[in-house]
Amino acid sequence: MPKFTQTIKHLIIINVIMYFAPQLLNMDLTNLFALHYPKNEHFEVWQYLTHMFMHGSTMHLLFNMYALWAFGSPLEQMWGRNKFLFFYFSAGIGAGLIYTLVNYYQFNGYYEQLIASGVSSESLTSFLKTGNYSDFAHLTNFSRTELTKFFYLYDTPAVGASGAIYGILVAFGLTYPDAKLALIFFPVPIAAKYFIPLIILSDLFFGITSYSIGNIAHFAHIGGAIIGFIIAWYWKKNQFKFR
Known part of the structure; x- marks a missing residue:
């Protein structure tokens, strides 16, 4: 089992506090801290x-916290805090x-x-302010499904460390390509170099089709994976410069 590194421990503690404290205090911080669409009245730059x-x-x-610990700990031990x-x-x-x-591209479309x-x-x-379909539907021949998607892009904020976690998964795969990984619902060990691309391709599929289950920000996952790959690949390729 990976060691519980200090940075990972502190990140997990902050995430746990940010999740449970508002519930205990009966507060809703979604409008303040969740990532809103830029044209939404609740959008702020710090939400990124x-x-x-x-x-x-x-x-x-x-x-997310399990993945942060399991895959992030070996990376922190290698890279440093x-x-x-x-x-x-x-x-x-x-x-x-x-x-x-x-979202901007889809919304503008x-x-x-x-x-x-x-x-x-x-x-x-x-x-967009009211989400009242009955007052709006007669103005267009758009289906309710299309109008729902349009309103969702504007009104639904994104939350979670998943983007960063996907970056960590990619970096882990580049560093330990032969490490065996498995999902709970698919408990067959697969090498990281095959397992992680499969997960990312699944997100891409669900992101561009209508088969997604629940409000999952698939393109945030893909974005984190892309940024993670660029940084990890660059560091791995140029690691001799840091010695």
């Missing part, structure tokens, strides 16, 4: 950092930025189509 410490459920928190923290926050913030870019179909910008603004 703070959303990494927010989680949607206890299972969401447990899975400062490089690990730089990597962790770069992957997490990068995941948020890529997630926003994808819907917005321009609705404007082109004759819907006024005032009606769209009203719909």
Whole structure:
């Protein structure tokens, strides 16, 4: 079992406090700290950092913290605290930025189509603020599913350390490609060099199709994986420069 390194321990403690403290104090910090769409009234720049410490459920928190400990500890032992923290926050913030870019592209696509179909910008603004389908549906031939997706892009914030965790998974795979990994629902050990790309491809599939289960920010996962790969690959290729 991997050693519980100090940085990993502190990150887990902060995440646990940020999840349970608001519940105990009957507070909702979602509008303040979760990552909102930039045109949403609750959006703030600091949310690219703070959303990494927010989680949607206890299972969401447990899975992320387990992965942080299991795959992050060997990396911190190898890199040291400062490089690990730089990597962790770069992957997490990068995941948020890529997630926003994808949402921006999708949102604008819907917005321009609705404007082109004759819907006024005032009606769209009203719909996005209220989410009232009954008052809006008669203005367009868009299906309820399409309008739901449009409203979801604007209204639903992203939470969780998953983007940073995906960056860690990729770095772990590059560093220990032959390590055997397995999922709870698929308990067959597979080498990391095959296992991790499979997970990322699954996120890509669910992100571009309508088969996703639940409100999962698949493109945040992919964004974290991309940033994690770039940094880990660069460090591995140029490691001789640090000696």
